[in-house]
Amino acid sequence: MLLSPRAERNWEDLCSVLEEVLEDQSPRQLFALELGSGTGQHVIRFAQKMPFVTWQPSDIKEESRESIMEYIAATHVKNVLQPVHLDASAGWEEWAALSRNSCDIIIAINLLQYSSFKTAQGVFNGSGQLLEQNGLLITYAVYAINGTITPSCNEHLDAELRQMNPEWGLPDVDVLRQLAYGNGLRMERMIEMEEYYKCLIFRKL
Template identity: 50%
Template sequence: MPCCVTWGSVGNEAQAGPSVRRASPVRQEQKSRQHHSSGSLKPCGQWQKMLVSPMAERNKELILEVLADYVDNTSQAFGLELASGTGQHVVHFAQALPNVTWQPSEISPSAHESISAYIRATKVQNVKKPLAIDVSQPWDQWAGLSQGCCNVIVIINLLHFLAQGLEVLFQGVGQLLKPGGVCLIYGPFAINGIISPECNVELEEKLQERNPAWGLRDVEELRQLATPNALRLERMVRFSVVWETGRFQGFGLSCREPRSY
């Protein structure tokens, strides 16, 4: 089952400024279900460098709904997206949250080209040039980002593809977030050692076949990594997927194929 999990930076929330506001205490929300197809990537029309993920196109608005709970649109903020993929998410967030300056990042050169093409195509003014960041490396090697620079960090469908460096990733998030900042992580997770529904079980098997070090992370494992880095679980929003009268009523990425770039 895919989730949006938000982690709050422990500290004086006033230091984060009014750009980030707190949602209600940790809770689980069940959204209505949808069916989704493969998240394969393909060139888009005349913009040959723009990669298109149908799955990202479907879920971007619903991820934004969760993200918007934490962003105050009356003041300026800085948001970092780690592993931005095609660039579809970051330009969508930028259009909806113009007071946030967004910093996309990726390790893949083809993804950099796609992100830059989306920035040009949408003419967004609040998205910076993508940075080359390898999240498996220590945070002080993340393209010169300074400690405490981020009000918001967004990570979408990354953790289950990390063969190594998960602990380093959480260390980086803890270092870069301002006190009172928020990290939103989206993807399929195991919960208390249980993987469900069946499509998540199938996804886990496919990941393990491709790389035994890949796989769905348990929320409790993430909690143990978060605590030493001054992060606390703020909220978990859970989603699942089925056919629903031909319309997308919820969202999820639990059955997506591993990245192809």
């Protein structure tokens, strides 16, 4: 199993956000798709805390999918499906055979800053198609705001990401808001998290 120290540190705060935004929906069974599930630590913790949600983890990397399967086996969680290969930059029709309006929640944790703009476009296009009405897209990352990155540690992070891959870097909240609007989503809230991270909550109109 892969282990991310950051995931161990931030899962509780992320879980609190999820529980808050889903508070009024807990009586019914929900379906959630996680994009770029990574090690699998987040989705397992979310599943344990929110048994009323069936979770579909996904990742483009085989080693990540293997790690997720190992976490599922080790924890015996019943509400996490086997991970699927999913490339968020591809058209939504290629997203693991998921059908239109089939998701209540789509979540992307630390995906957008390690992705190309094409992937960001894919995330919002796919969410616009796969979320049911009033469904939620939740993204967690460090962001630029209106073209500005603050404080200096975030500038360094952006530079490091771009050095790793010129297509990576901190996504801009205003650009994401426009992508959302173009795909039938509206940004409802921006929640401040630890270490300058933020959760953006988008709702399908």
